[in-house]
Amino acid sequence: MNRKILILLTFIIFTHSAVSLSQTTTTQTLIPVGDTWKYLKGEEVVDPAWNALDFNDSTWLEGPTGIGYGDNDDATVLSDMKGNYLTVYARKEFSVEDVDNLQNMVLNIRYDDGFIAYINGQEVARGSMPAGVANYLTLAIPHEAGRVETYDLSEYASLLREGSNVFAVEGHNWSLTGSSDFSMIPELNITREAADRGTPLGQTPPNFTVAFIGDQGLRGKYIGNGRGGAKDVLQLIKDEGAEMVIHSGDFAYGKDDNPKNPDLWDAQITSVLGADFPYFINIGNHDIQMWPGYKKKFEQRLDLVSDELCVGDLGVKSYCYYKGLFFILSGVGTPNMGGFINQSKDARFCEGENPHEACISQEEHIAYIKEQLERDKSIWRVCAWHKNQREMQVGGKQSEVDWGAYEACREGGAMIVTGHEHSYSRTKTLSNFENLTVDDSVHPVINGVPGNPDHLVIKPGASFSVVSGIPGLDLRNQNRCLPYNYPYGGDEGCNYIWGSIYSRNQGEFPGAFFVTYYVDGDPKKARGYFKNINNEIVDSFKIYVGEKGEDSGPNNSVSIDLRLQEGSDDAEQAVNGRFFSINSTDLELTNDGVAQRVGLQWEDVPIPQGAVITKAYIEFVSKDNSSEPTTNVQFRGHAIDNAPTFVERNINSRWSERTSDNSKVRWNDLPAWTKDQKYQTPDISGIVQEIVGRPGWTNGNSMVIFLYGGSGLRRAWSRNGGGAERAPLLHIEYSDLPEVSECPWSEDHSHYCRDCGPCAEGVGDCDFHSECQSGLECHQNVGAKYGKRTGLDVCEAP
Numbered sequence: 001m002n003r004k005i006l007i008l009l010t011f012i013i014f015t016h017s018a019v020s021l022s023q024t025t026t027t028q029t030l031i032p033v034g035d036t037w038k039y040l041k042g043e044e045v046v047d048p049a050w051n052a053l054d055f056n057d058s059t060w061l062e063g064p065t066g067i068g069y070g071d072n073d074d075a076t077v078l079s080d081m082k083g084n085y086l087t088v089y090a091r092k093e094f095s096v097e098d099v100d101n102l103q104n105m106v107l108n109i110r111y112d113d114g115f116i117a118y119i120n121g122q123e124v125a126r127g128s129m130p131a132g133v134a135n136y137l138t139l140a141i142p143h144e145a146g147r148v149e150t151y152d153l154s155e156y157a158s159l160l161r162e163g164s165n166v167f168a169v170e171g172h173n174w175s176l177t178g179s180s181d182f183s184m185i186p187e188l189n190i191t192r193e194a195a196d197r198g199t200p201l202g203q204t205p206p207n208f209t210v211a212f213i214g215d216q217g218l219r220g221k222y223i224g225n226g227r228g229g230a231k232d233v234l235q236l237i238k239d240e241g242a243e244m245v246i247h248s249g250d251f252a253y254g255k256d257d258n259p260k261n262p263d264l265w266d267a268q269i270t271s272v273l274g275a276d277f278p279y280f281i282n283i284g285n286h287d288i289q290m291w292p293g294y295k296k297k298f299e300q301r302l303d304l305v306s307d308e309l310c311v312g313d314l315g316v317k318s319y320c321y322y323k324g325l326f327f328i329l330s331g332v333g334t335p336n337m338g339g340f341i342n343q344s345k346d347a348r349f350c351e352g353e354n355p356h357e358a359c360i361s362q363e364e365h366i367a368y369i370k371e372q373l374e375r376d377k378s379i380w381r382v383c384a385w386h387k388n389q390r391e392m393q394v395g396g397k398q399s400e401v402d403w404g405a406y407e408a409c410r411e412g413g414a415m416i417v418t419g420h421e422h423s424y425s426r427t428k429t430l431s432n433f434e435n436l437t438v439d440d441s442v443h444p445v446i447n448g449v450p451g452n453p454d455h456l457v458i459k460p461g462a463s464f465s466v467v468s469g470i471p472g473l474d475l476r477n478q479n480r481c482l483p484y485n486y487p488y489g490g491d492e493g494c495n496y497i498w499g500s501i502y503s504r505n506q507g508e509f510p511g512a513f514f515v516t517y518y519v520d521g522d523p524k525k526a527r528g529y530f531k532n533i534n535n536e537i538v539d540s541f542k543i544y545v546g547e548k549g550e551d552s553g554p555n556n557s558v559s560i561d562l563r564l565q566e567g568s569d570d571a572e573q574a575v576n577g578r579f580f581s582i583n584s585t586d587l588e589l590t591n592d593g594v595a596q597r598v599g600l601q602w603e604d605v606p607i608p609q610g611a612v613i614t615k616a617y618i619e620f621v622s623k624d625n626s627s628e629p630t631t632n633v634q635f636r637g638h639a640i641d642n643a644p645t646f647v648e649r650n651i652n653s654r655w656s657e658r659t660s661d662n663s664k665v666r667w668n669d670l671p672a673w674t675k676d677q678k679y680q681t682p683d684i685s686g687i688v689q690e691i692v693g694r695p696g697w698t699n700g701n702s703m704v705i706f707l708y709g710g711s712g713l714r715r716a717w718s719r720n721g722g723g724a725e726r727a728p729l730l731h732i733e734y735s736d737l738p739e740v741s742e743c744p745w746s747e748d749h750s751h752y753c754r755d756c757g758p759c760a761e762g763v764g765d766c767d768f769h770s771e772c773q774s775g776l777e778c779h780q781n782v783g784a785k786y787g788k789r790t791g792l793d794v795c796e797a798p
Helices: 154-159 230-239 262-273 291-303 343-350 362-375 403-411 685-692 719-726 752-756
Strands: 025-031 036-041 061-064 067-069 087-096 106-109 114-119 122-127 149-152 163-172 182-184 188-193 208-213 244-248 279-282 309-313 317-322 325-330 381-384 415-418 424-427 430-432 455-458 465-468 498-502 511-519 522-532 537-545 557-563 570-574 586-589 596-602 612-621 632-638 660-667 678-680 703-711 714-717 729-735 777-779 794-796
Touching: 025 087, 067 087, 087 182, 106 114, 106 122, 122 149, 122 154, 163 182, 208 230, 208 465, 230 262, 230 511, 244 325, 244 381, 244 415, 262 291, 279 291, 279 325, 317 362, 325 362, 362 403, 381 403, 403 415, 403 430, 424 511, 424 522, 424 537, 455 557, 465 511, 498 522, 498 537, 557 719, 570 586, 586 596, 612 685, 612 714, 632 685, 660 685, 685 703, 685 729, 714 719
Parallel strands: 208 244, 244 279, 325 381, 381 415, 415 465, 455 537
Antiparallel strands: 025 188, 036 061, 036 087, 067 182, 087 163, 106 149, 114 122, 114 163, 149 309, 208 511, 309 317, 317 325, 424 465, 424 498, 511 522, 522 537, 557 729, 570 596, 586 714, 596 703, 612 678, 612 729, 632 660, 632 703, 777 794
């Protein structure tokens, strides 16, 4: 058995929310490589107290590390070990100061075949050893020595004493005569928080972009012009400026041009991203056979990455920190690595004389996930594994991951990213995964459908899940939660949980899911999006981190999307009054042979009276290709508390009977439009603010916005012609008014009447009539009349 046994022992004391050890900590080496240890050949029963601090080891042998045979790299050679003894016991005393400030502890160890480690006589870790008490004749379970494996020993930090301590390790071989080598080369470090922490603990750098993929394969199927394969998606990741990748399983498929070859897989990544690119993986069902090879390549890549910290059995039962992001890499649901719900399927892998070391039940995985999330304090946290629950994908996959894994991540405030199904799908914020419960505080229910699909919140008890399984192999059909467009069905097992779906039914281009953390200057805000290799952004949404019990988003921010619901919700009228229609299949902006006006009505708008509108726009979908130059449009709102619907041949529907508000927005020099592409207007928050600021406005009222003439022509789909998925959409972002017990600003503050009003006569600064007391209106630039600055807007009688 030509394998080297290398035991590298590293204690790292760090704050669990640390993001970059070089930025946040200092490290002291307590036991360097080559230091002298006391050791004993395991030829007979050893004193049970051998691993205690006060044990007398004066008769033991001693020598520098490494200690072993057969590798030609051991300073202390055990030439008599093979055929004579299986076990070596080793002890090393060390000293620690200021132990009260040591919060967490990590053990890094490379071993072959098995080990048990102790601090001051108490067991703290073991690997590839059977359960129970071991003795000098106990055989280890065969284990390939690879990259250093890391064990979180934080719960044992209290074992350390001020001053002298002892670290003890017993190393076991798998065979008395069949093993050709053995060695132990330990190194012991402690790491403390540095005085200059740099980036705050648990916080990513600004605009830190991560790519999430799964089911990539080698090369992949092409879609024309030699494009569409795995390397094209890797190039997309590079072009997007992503700084790391999490690949959730299935690296190749063992057929056609997808051989299961770790060398080819790693070379493909290196050819585009480079050998030292931070590329993190967890196992998929197609990776089991070649997992030792994939894992070794993973370890070799990590050796070239600075500031990463990965703990546990890499890619199977492990967690990592990189640049402030905390993520769990799990094999839950994967055969013989993570267990089926039907455990009998694992019997052929996990029983017999030499069971696989990673035969882990789903219960163990779930407990591990819970434990790590309970202890971590990072702002952003991710759970990554390969397989799914049936209800957490939209294709043909069945349930192979216990709901407990999903619920553990939700309760721990971590987003979930999986693969397995070859499509892209993303849920809304869920307050219960197993019951498919959408959090209606984040997604207000509109016409029976939880809305606001592009505003997500993560906090303890609420999260969302993503399947990203089309990075270059193929796309599969959407089989569940029809129709193929939002809101993706309310049938059983769907419950309108999906915010976005992209499968073969919606497109043909592979791509990747990206999250950019710490955007807009806010470390608790992120932007998620799916982009394909045709540079189309298929899905885009915002993510906010909130603490337990807080409302969604910063400053109680809420985002809603409303599409026209009925054919009568849009109407056209010629400026000369010769026609009026609510049945058109398109909306001409703004000339249909003659100049015309367009009216759009949104019913049941869930915005409270007086809410502060921070952003608003209308999104149109183009009916055809149009490049006519010099197209200009103007927007105004209907000055009424609750706008009535449009009715054919009813004079009250006509524009002449509808008074416009004062606020207006121009949309000039429209670009050329391409059929079925989406186009957003400039910000119209002032128009919406004027409507919801009216004294008679209440949550659930209807509002109308008019499009007036200008010049040129662009054709958009109407509700009648385009259906629900292509009808004009109104996007609004707002926040509730803050509760202010007394006004902290002078009257010259730009939002004095909004935040501290309604204002009395002669008081400003106001913006809308609704910010004045009853019977008063907001008049512009009249401050001088009341001894204020000339440009102040003041409340006064009409």
